[in-house]
Amino acid sequence: MGVDVGGTKILAIAVDEEGTEIARVRRPTGWGPDAVGDEIARAVAELESVLGVVLGPPVGIGIPGQIVPDTGVVEHAVNLGIERFGLADAVAARIGRRPVVDNDVRAAALGAAALLPDLFSLAYLNLGTGIAAAVVDETGLRRGPRGAAGEIGHLSVDPAGPPCRCGQRGCIESLAGGGSVAERWGMPAELPVLDVFDAADAGIGAAARIRADVVRGVAAAVQLLILSADVDAVVLGGGVAALGDRLAVPVRERLRATATGSPFLRSLRLEERVTAVPGRAPVGALGAALLARTAHPAAPPTRLAPLANPSSTRESIGHS
Amino acid sequence: MGVDVGGTKILAIAVDEEGTEIARVRRPTGWGPDAVGDEIARAVAELESVLGVVLGPPVGIGIPGQIVPDTGVVEHAVNLGIERFGLADAVAARIGRRPVVDNDVRAAALGAAALLPDLFSLAYLNLGTGIAAAVVDETGLRRGPRGAAGEIGHLSVDPAGPPCRCGQRGCIESLAGGGSVAERWGMPAELPVLDVFDAADAGIGAAARIRADVVRGVAAAVQLLILSADVDAVVLGGGVAALGDRLAVPVRERLRATATGSPFLRSLRLEERVTAVPGRAPVGALGAALLARTAHPAAPPTRLAPLANPSSTRESIGHS
Numbered sequence: 001m002g003v004d005v006g007g008t009k010i011l012a013i014a015v016d017e018e019g020t021e022i023a024r025v026r027r028p029t030g031w032g033p034d035a036v037g038d039e040i041a042r043a044v045a046e047l048e049s050v051l052g053v054v055l056g057p058p059v060g061i062g063i064p065g066q067i068v069p070d071t072g073v074v075e076h077a078v079n080l081g082i083e084r085f086g087l088a089d090a091v092a093a094r095i096g097r098r099p100v101v102d103n104d105v106r107a108a109a110l111g112a113a114a115l116l117p118d119l120f121s122l123a124y125l126n127l128g129t130g131i132a133a134a135v136v137d138e139t140g141l142r143r144g145p146r147g148a149a150g151e152i153g154h155l156s157v158d159p160a161g162p163p164c165r166c167g168q169r170g171c172i173e174s175l176a177g178g179g180s181v182a183e184r185w186g187m188p189a190e191l192p193v194l195d196v197f198d199a200a201d202a203g204i205g206a207a208a209r210i211r212a213d214v215v216r217g218v219a220a221a222v223q224l225l226i227l228s229a230d231v232d233a234v235v236l237g238g239g240v241a242a243l244g245d246r247l248a249v250p251v252r253e254r255l256r257a258t259a260t261g262s263p264f265l266r267s268l269r270l271e272e273r274v275t276a277v278p279g280r281a282p283v284g285a286l287g288a289a290l291l292a293r294t295a296h297p298a299a300p301p302t303r304l305a306p307l308a309n310p311s312s313t314r315e316s317i318g319h320s
Numbered sequence: 321m322g323v324d325v326g327g328t329k330i331l332a333i334a335v336d337e338e339g340t341e342i343a344r345v346r347r348p349t350g351w352g353p354d355a356v357g358d359e360i361a362r363a364v365a366e367l368e369s370v371l372g373v374v375l376g377p378p379v380g381i382g383i384p385g386q387i388v389p390d391t392g393v394v395e396h397a398v399n400l401g402i403e404r405f406g407l408a409d410a411v412a413a414r415i416g417r418r419p420v421v422d423n424d425v426r427a428a429a430l431g432a433a434a435l436l437p438d439l440f441s442l443a444y445l446n447l448g449t450g451i452a453a454a455v456v457d458e459t460g461l462r463r464g465p466r467g468a469a470g471e472i473g474h475l476s477v478d479p480a481g482p483p484c485r486c487g488q489r490g491c492i493e494s495l496a497g498g499g500s501v502a503e504r505w506g507m508p509a510e511l512p513v514l515d516v517f518d519a520a521d522a523g524i525g526a527a528a529r530i531r532a533d534v535v536r537g538v539a540a541a542v543q544l545l546i547l548s549a550d551v552d553a554v555v556l557g558g559g560v561a562a563l564g565d566r567l568a569v570p571v572r573e574r575l576r577a578t579a580t581g582s583p584f585l586r587s588l589r590l591e592e593r594v595t596a597v598p599g600r601a602p603v604g605a606l607g608a609a610l611l612a613r614t615a616h617p618a619a620p621p622t623r624l625a626p627l628a629n630p631s632s633t634r635e636s637i638g639h640s
Contacts, residue, residue, distance in 0.1 A: 159480075227471050
């Protein structure tokens with residue numbers, strides 16, 4: 001079972017041995033340690049009810065914030081009202097078994113890797129309210145900074161760019177983060193960046209400027225990840241990535257154009273190395289479910305390609 | 321024995337079990353595959369002569385370029401006139417044993433880690449003609465992009481910055497790379513960046529502008545490495561880093577100032593996480609010597625801290 005804890009909603013799924021989703025449940029996230037712990041436990045209980053079991057399979061939780069390694073303690077989950085909380089212990093007390101807890105972007109990276117088995121390695125670039133990335137290679141999830149995902153959002157790529165709450169200008173997050181887009185657009189919406197792209201298509205200048213910043217911010221993040229890490233591709237995820245090709249196509253064009261003057265950069269074929277997860281796959285919850293399969297959370301997860309070839313590993317992968 | 325192949329000079333050293341240098345030899349690098357192979361072999365032969373041995377200990381070679389994993393083949397060593405060359409084979413034929421070959425920045429990272437055992441992990445930032453980085457953590461040298469070091473030099477952090485040969489403007493290399501500094505300064509010198517800093521101290525405006533770009537380029541590289549990788553500190557190396565504190569102090573101040581508006585960035589204490597290798601230690605050659613100690617080059621090197629505590633590992637570390 002995998003629980004993906006978002007800023008406002010929880011998605012919990014149960015998957016079978018092949019990693020195929022067999023049930024899902026949504027709940028509000030709640031605010032503050034007790035409420036969040038309760039809602040997670042209730043999501044698990046609802047899934048068990050749907051599955052018709054009393055004590056369900058192992059549970060994995062992906063949650064925004066920093067996870068203190070090997071403790072199940074989450075810190076600095078600011079948007080959930082959590083400064084420091086023993087989440088694994090609290091949920092274990094409610095559901096009768098100890099969940100594995102990891103950062104949500106890291107869990108999503110694992111889920112993306114399971115759905116893209118042709119890639120030997122990938123960086124999952126989460127384009128949410130903020131921007132962060134996590135890397136999966138053949139050793140599994142690559143260790144990240146102090147139990148968090150790579151916080152590349154606060155790297156400035158333009159000193160003359162839009163101001164960021166972090167005090168810098170033109171950082172990747174102020175260019176392309178959902179929170180910054182919403183603030184610059186100014187009009188409430190379910191997904192402000194969608195309104196921005198629609199208005200830009202309709203010729204609204206202010207929207208076109210924001211869109212251009214989103215495209216160059218995402219392209220900078222992709223180039224950064226490919227140049228500094230060892231990944232076959234960057235996978236776009238998160239709310240802003242819900243734009244699909246409307247985002248991916250201009251990002252690829254930007255990467256191609258940026259490389260024009262350099263045989264070295266052209267040789268990297270950056271524009272061929274940006275992709276998205278298939279459809280509207282719940283990569284966060286799927287990845288959290290996969291986390292639960294590792295016997296020892298600190299060990300590298302098993303290579304995810306077998307999920308596409310279940311006959312070779314059926315006996316070794318249990319229900320989760 | 322470790323051989324550090326630079327753009328113009330080779331430095332080869334022999335070290336004892338504790339990693340202490342016992343002999344060193346310098347030779348010109350030569351140009352083109354045959355000349356470079358010859359000069360490396362001659363350097364090894366000279367060291368054997370100094371040591372009074374006929375067949376010396378295992379040899380490691382650090383060379384600029386991309387190394388095809390597990391083959392000893394070096395590619396794209398443009399400044400050495402090498403497009404693709406079976407270096408390990410060529411040197412083996414001359415010295416009677418097969419050397420381990422790796423990228424020079426990666427070797428230097430290993431050497432730096434040996435000399436800074438208090439760090440659990442580090443990114444070695446090579447500020448040479450170009451800019452690249454390699455990471456060492458408790459698993460050893462972290463895998464890098466396709467047998468090279470992290471080519472972070474071509475990430476643009478200022479669209480209005482100085483033009484780079486790669487076609488972009490304001491990339492880290494055009495701000496802080498030794499080649500760019502030399503080109504912008506325009507006057508020949510052994511180490512142009514030293515002349516730039518001296519002239520800036522003397523009040524020359526053009527020099528002050530180049531110096532400011534070097535400082536902000538290095539600071540951006542440090543911030544990028546710390547935010548995207550999991551390292552305790554960034555270690556400055558290479559020609560530009562020979563400036564020592566004249567570079568490190570303003571870089572730390574820049575990092576501190578950049579973080580002023582963000583509790584998150586301040587919490588990272590970036591300015592406390594930049595350091596340099598002790599003195600004028602030959603980290604490239606030392607690291608190359610350490611490479612030679614791994615029985616299987618693809619395996620992670622042993623944790624280097626023991627080099628500072630030889631009594632615990634004397635019997636397991638041979639001469640190299």
